[in-house]
């Protein structure tokens with residue numbers, strides 16, 4: 001039997017009986033995929049691990065709390081034989097053979113009529129890797145091949161364009177705060193499949209250098225906007241390229257919906273009848289403080305954090321922020337786009353009740369090689385920004401959480 005390679009096949013187990021013998025670690029590892037496949041699973045075992053028991057409690061499997069007995073496999077389409085007793089396993093696989101039920105065995109692959117491949121998933125694709133014969137089985141090697149393929153598909157280093165299913169349109173991808181490793185797996189894959197990428201100044205710009213030469217990369221800041229507003233010009237560029245049938249990625253810094261004007265682009269695309277998908281990103285509002293050792297919440301210190309735009313001063317009539325109320329909150333204030341106006345902001349917070357000694361940290365170009373943290377208080381922050389020459393992009397954190405971590409490296 002071992003002389004021939006195994007024949008790979010995908011079993012469609014939905015609603016079909018699968019019998020699992022043994023409720024130990026092997027069952028625990030294999031059951032989730034069988035449940036996901038919709039199989040009608042009967043577990044036969046006097047005992048089970050707590051996780052397997054939880055699956056039975058949740059009604060995901062039916063558990064017969066007893067040892068295996070002849071006849072258990074009669075109605076099965078597929079069996080997983082994994083008791084700790086080799087004799088029971090042999091008796092069960094003999095029964096499986098008799099009833100022509102494909103079975104895997106955890107203790108003796110040679111005696112099994114089926115082998116479980118190392119499997120992984122990426123966006124609707126199942127990757128299954130099988131060693132060709134029982135004697136040459138090397139589960140670690142197989143798993144490593146599976147990992148390499150799945151990782152490659154996920155992060156876009158293994159490019160497999162969806163020729164049949166790929167629908168032209170626009171993906172608004174949140175690129176994260178700047179470190180190229182902090183984009184999502186889905187974002188990276190869409191980037192790898194794009195024909196056109198329209199990118200912001202902030203975000204993981206290093207990823208653009210990795211794109212194949214045929215990909216057109218457009219710097220959003222350089223789109224000529226003549227009689228249009230910049231945002232309108234970006235919307236038009238997205239629409240034009242998508243209408244040409246291209247896959248367009250709009251790569252944005254952080255998360256598209258956190259001060260990212262993402263919804264304006266979604267609305268413009270919807271009006272133009274263009275399909276659009278939005279991929280969330282790691283927002284700088286949480287990740288940049290974190291990268292500088294500042295948690296936005298901390299037990300016993302801050303039970304809330306508020307993310308605010310500081311792009312207009314508190315006394316500016318365009319401001320939608322209720323700064324006097326924010327001054328009364330005890331939690332953390334995270335201010336984006338606030339470097340220019342931090343003097344006025346700090347003044348307003350103090351005028352409405354915040355202590356001038358409230359700690360403040362400014363984290364410039366967080367998660368990049370140029371990351372820099374500067375500490376101050378509400379009383380000193382305006383002067384500190386000047387003397388330390390803090391420049392955008394920076395996230396400003398105000399509150400006691402600034403001081404809960406280990407002291408920042410000098």
Ligand SMILES: C[S@@+](CC[C@H](N)C(=O)[O-])C[C@H]1O[C@@H](n2cnc3c(N)ncnc32)[C@H](O)[C@@H]1O
Pocket residue numbers: 177178202203253254255256257258259260282283284285288335336337338363364365366367368392393394395396
């Ligand atoms: C227009 S907002 C976009 C925010 C973005 N959508 C997000 O979720 O992070 C730009 C502001 O985000 C902050 N920012 C973004 N990336 C940053 C980074 N790597 N380091 C520091 N601040 C950053 C700065 O306050 C900057 O002025």
